[in-house]
Amino acid sequence: MNPPSTGQAPQTPRNRQRTRADRARQVAEVLRRQIASGSFTSGMLPDERTLIADFAVSRNTVREALGVLRGEGVVERRQGVGTVIVRRPFEHTLERLTGLAETLGTHGEVVNQVRVAGLVRPPGDVARKLDVPVGGRVVHIERLRLLDGVPLSLDLTYLAADIGEPLLTADLAGRDLFGLIEQSIGARLGSASVTMHAVGGDPHTCALLDIPAGSALFTVERLTRLPDGRPVDLEFLRIRGDRLAFRAELVRAGGGAR
Template identity: 30%
Template sequence: MSLDSGTSRPLYLQLRDKLLNMIREGVYAPHERLPSERKLAKRFDVSRLTVRQALSSLMHQGIVYTRIGKGTYVSDPEARRKGSIFSFSERVLQDDQIPSSEVLDRRIIPASEEQARYLQISPGDNLVYVARLRKANGVPIVVQEAYLPHSLCPGILQQIDDQTSLYSFLEERYGMKVDSADVRLKASLADDIEAERLVLTKPAAVLLREQVTFLEDGRPIEFSRATYRGDGYEFYTHIHREFVAGAGENLREPFGGGRNTKRVA
């Protein structure tokens, strides 16, 4: 079973997709160990480096996990559903609720040094800034601020409205598929603006989620800051004591500075 080396699509992405389809079809069950890198390389006629890149991509998506000295295993389906990179609309629909949005602000702004570092652009480069109030069954759940490099999605500002699912639009309009993300979560108290938008009585607990989202080729496409109602967001993951990849305070260089992003006035 070989891959197509004659296309422009990298071999590791082709292999990743094949393994993903096999997992979805039940060839490999939850918590079942995948074949070794050597066996996968021989089976698909690729290098072990290609196999390692494919498995790393699956791991970033939460599809598989590793046990040191033991190999790579298929993660639990529930953990995959909760931990995958879905847009807000996709997550709400999966919970059998109706998503809706209200655009609070949208404009082109210059990138700050912090935003430029996260998005691997130069300070002052144009960013698309979009602030939205996201709802589930009409109940305000999250205030979401997104920053995207304007050079990667020119014209998107005029296309975003209350019904736009950002990730779906990026894929359909620009052919850019979200592949992975670094996420940082922390607890906080709602400020006056957040409490008003989320219909909360102060003092009220909220969950802050900062995320740098990456495309298949590794380019960052979005930095976002979301403020969730304390009773409106659930984080679920599946971990093992032996699993250390990605562990620690800083998941990747974009969050290495440990600083917060200020709200656009």
């Protein structure tokens, strides 16, 4: 026997009532993106009344969204002033092969603390990716990178020996590796393969980056090649998730919609 009809539509994913937490998360995500792109040039968020009208949500939802951003250390509430942006993640494009200082130099001073620099016998996977013969060596460089004095990333780099050895006496603290490589070889680099994912940072890395253990990090593996396709630079970057946002313009490939 079928149950009596209530006259109401079943609660499907399309018509289920969104919770205030859902709406607050959406507001926080949009504001976070606006902050990263530099939309609020005054350094402050609009007042609550403006945000309520803009997002068509309640005051409590706006306050919950601002609480999310405060918890992330992105904004803080100052009595008599308003909601002030205290940490703005900077954008790094994925469309061009650029070094960190090339991309972020206009936002502040990029400084590199060189922790390791020398010839080493590479791990097997590194040797394979750089086409290093058995028994061969590579140059290993590890740098802690800071933007305006605040840690941004921990970069582990392996370079083909003939490319890397001339750089051991170069200005590793003040220059991007890409620029140093191109200056050394007298030619431009060619292309790179990039793999990126997010992880909770281990205690040692987080301590170096001055963030709590378990904080979100981007881990980036980038294999850079010369124009002839020869791999010369393998990097493993661990980047603070609260300080950098990646951006790209993508074009949908041809073919009909399904």
